[in-house]
Amino acid sequence: MQSLKHTESHKEKKQAAYLSLAIGFLMFFLKITAFIITGSSAILSDAIESIVHIFATSIAFISLLISLRPPDESHPYGHGKIEYFSAGFEGGLIIVAAASIIFFAIEDLIFGVELQKLDLGAYLIFASSVINLGLGLFLVKIGRKTNSLILEADGKHILTDSITSIAVLISIIFVMITEFKLLDPIIAIFVALNIIVTGYKLVRQSFRGLMQERDEELIEKIIPALNELRRDDFIEVHKLRAWSAGNFHYVDFHLIIPSYYSIEESHSIQKYLTESLREKIGTDLQTMIHFDPCKSSHCFYCMKRDCSIRQYEFKFPIEWTKDNCLSEFVVEKVNNNSK
Template sequence: MTAKLCHLVPQKKAILVSLCISVVLMLAKFGAYFMTHSNAILTDAAESIVNVLASGFAFYSIYLATLPKDENHPYGHGKVEFFSAFVEGILIAIAGLIIVFKSGYDLVFPREIKQLFEGAVIIGATGIINMLVGFYLINTGKKHRSITLEADGKHLMTDAITSAGLVVGIILIQLTQIFWLDSVISILLGLYIIYNGYKLTRRSVGGLMDESNMELVKDIVSILQENRQESWIDVHNLRAQQYGADLHIDCHITLPYYYDLNQVHHEISAIDQMINVNAEHTTELFIHADPCLPACCNYCKMKNCEVRQEAFQKEIPWTVDNATKNQKHFDQ
């Protein structure tokens, strides 16, 4: 258990860095807004409030994800990360809506804006910092399979992109002196923010609804195919789910029907060990053993099988398509 908690320390460190930097950048952006009275800069500042709230909630969710399994949570607490990403996506979308409505109002009733060059410098600097922190969170999240870190990192990358667009827009306004462009740029950035909030929410809902992790399924099928044994006649009904840093896989494997319980246990243990040696992260497997049927003989490679009723014809390669279906491969 101690080893697992140590494994998750980088996640806590990464999200704490994000939280502290988000607070500093939020203050800087609001300073730029009060200096310029630019709606476009207010757009960026408002999204920074979401950054701070999301990072705070993400820190708490990662803390929960590090808690060990207990009687009430036999699969651990990692699924809270999907909820965290869902909340972050909703907050992003709400911020985008507020930005669009506020900018629409100021497009009709414009306000004087000033010191745009100084504001652009501040926003540009915050954008560069957000980009660097975003890369750091995304890489750490992928390394430790944390959807919360990935979500927060992608949010900061979105913020960096909007900041870059904002700087270009401010320079354009300064050169053309067309000040209503400020609200137009803000509306466009607000719509972009709403779209990214939707994408993040969609992914988190998929996790909460136990949507199968197809990238993980592809990796597992590839490992099984590369290391398959002649007694593993076929693998089907393979499913994979992620709960925070914990991976759960269940599948059915067809074995010779005359194997006794000790042989079945040996084969299943061999698959479990093989997955955990070759996969990137420790995985919990639930494997159901099916007995072979006469219709399996044509693709079964068991040598010297005394009960074979049909000669071996060809091996059926295991793919995502046939390994995930709930049927033996002779039904394909």
């Protein structure tokens, strides 16, 4: 059943990537035609953005095919990190495109701009903005549904492209009404600045993944799940770490259990927690648990009533809060707080 679900997810990703690439070529054709007809620098900036989209989507599609490969001997943790390379590359291209837009716009501000047949150009840009808006929302939705950073990044890129087109359309209409032609390059500059912000966010997201930055969203899911799965012989969780790479999510933590537990019992706990967390979080979750034996100081916080080595009476359980789970020395901190 899970295998079928994965296959359907991969199929959705590929279909979305094909659609994005095909529409990218259509958008470029519409915008470059509009530029040739009108001579608008704002429309040219929009067309440049479409060229970047085609190039970036091609890279993204190749990256997507690689990221969908299962783990192998050379890549035991899978190929998910290629998504971060792709997102970072696309973010960089967005910034470069925005810089070129600003360059052409400043040139037009200095030397002036000649515009013609703006009504026809407006129709073409309107059509492209509507199509891009629908495609961008679709890709972001599919990207989040399938946990694909590549598709989500591509969708956000296309949404910025749509915003660009809408801003250009508004400027064209305003120029047609007022004949204030310098508005055309001014709008192009403002649009470019907005694009730079989006590019920066994608690059930042890429670096977070490549540097294995802590996944706060995953941690917020893991800690409540661990609390639901807690047993009386699970004394303390500490040194919890969580990060993601594409579709795959990784969690490791230390769990203090009674010191007399055998390897078989530890293995049983590992299996119980791993399978239960996958049911709650998702099948792409990889869990590593380091078991620590309890010490006499843990007796105060151990809820296991029938413990054969108990030296002190139970006082209260250690709360598995985010702060405690991420800490390295929980018992010492609890002891200090209870004094």
